[in-house]
Amino acid sequence: MKTIFLGEEGSASNDSNVMGADTYSSLDDDVDTHDNYFGNVKSGHAIDAWVEIWDYTGGCSFRGFVGGNGDEKTLFAFFDSSVIGRDLKHGLMALIELADEVFAVSQVVVCVDRSIPDGDRSAFLKSLRWVGFELTTLDMWSHQLDTTSDKWLLMGLEV
Numbered sequence: 001m002k003t004i005f006l007g008e009e010g011s012a013s014n015d016s017n018v019m020g021a022d023t024y025s026s027l028d029d030d031v032d033t034h035d036n037y038f039g040n041v042k043s044g045h046a047i048d049a050w051v052e053i054w055d056y057t058g059g060c061s062f063r064g065f066v067g068g069n070g071d072e073k074t075l076f077a078f079f080d081s082s083v084i085g086r087d088l089k090h091g092l093m094a095l096i097e098l099a100d101e102v103f104a105v106s107q108v109v110v111c112v113d114r115s116i117p118d119g120d121r122s123a124f125l126k127s128l129r130w131v132g133f134e135l136t137t138l139d140m141w142s143h144q145l146d147t148t149s150d151k152w153l154l155m156g157l158e159v
Contacts, residue, residue, distance in 0.1 A: 048073065049103065055091030058083075062091070066103045068141065073105040078152070080113040084120045092131060100159045107159055109136060111152035125155065133157045 049066040064077035077095055099108045136156035138147040
């Protein structure tokens with residue numbers, strides 16, 4: 001995913017170029033603090049926004065971003081082991097409402113951590129399928145066939 005959204009594999013930094021993480025505080029007024037010291041990175045799809053959702057009802061939080069090109073924007077949300085066994089009804093409703101009303105994206109992709117134990121992950125994926133999510137790949141963004149992630153299992157929902 002980092003390659004697709006932040007640039008060419010191996011040349012994309014671990015820091016967020018989008019959020020200004022490459023700026024630093026300098027005591028010297030002659031130094032431009034917005035200089036890109038990571039060099040020229042061949043960029044991938046644009047990231048328009050970062051989100052962090054706190055679901056106080058369900059007792060969990062998750063992060064994500066809005067990315068893509070033109071009218072093909074997608075809201076990606078990352079669900080790790082901390083969301084397993086939680087009541088995600090209100091959090092998912094908020095996520096889908098944000099996607100539709102605030103970001104006006106065409107779909108929501110929930111990225112489920114593959115390191116979650118199989119039994120827990122299967123039950124969680126079944127719940128997501130019940131809501132309408134379906135397994136998907138990164139083909140739409142990578143423009144290659146069968147692009148998957150070793151770390152995340154992707155579940156997509158058309159908005």
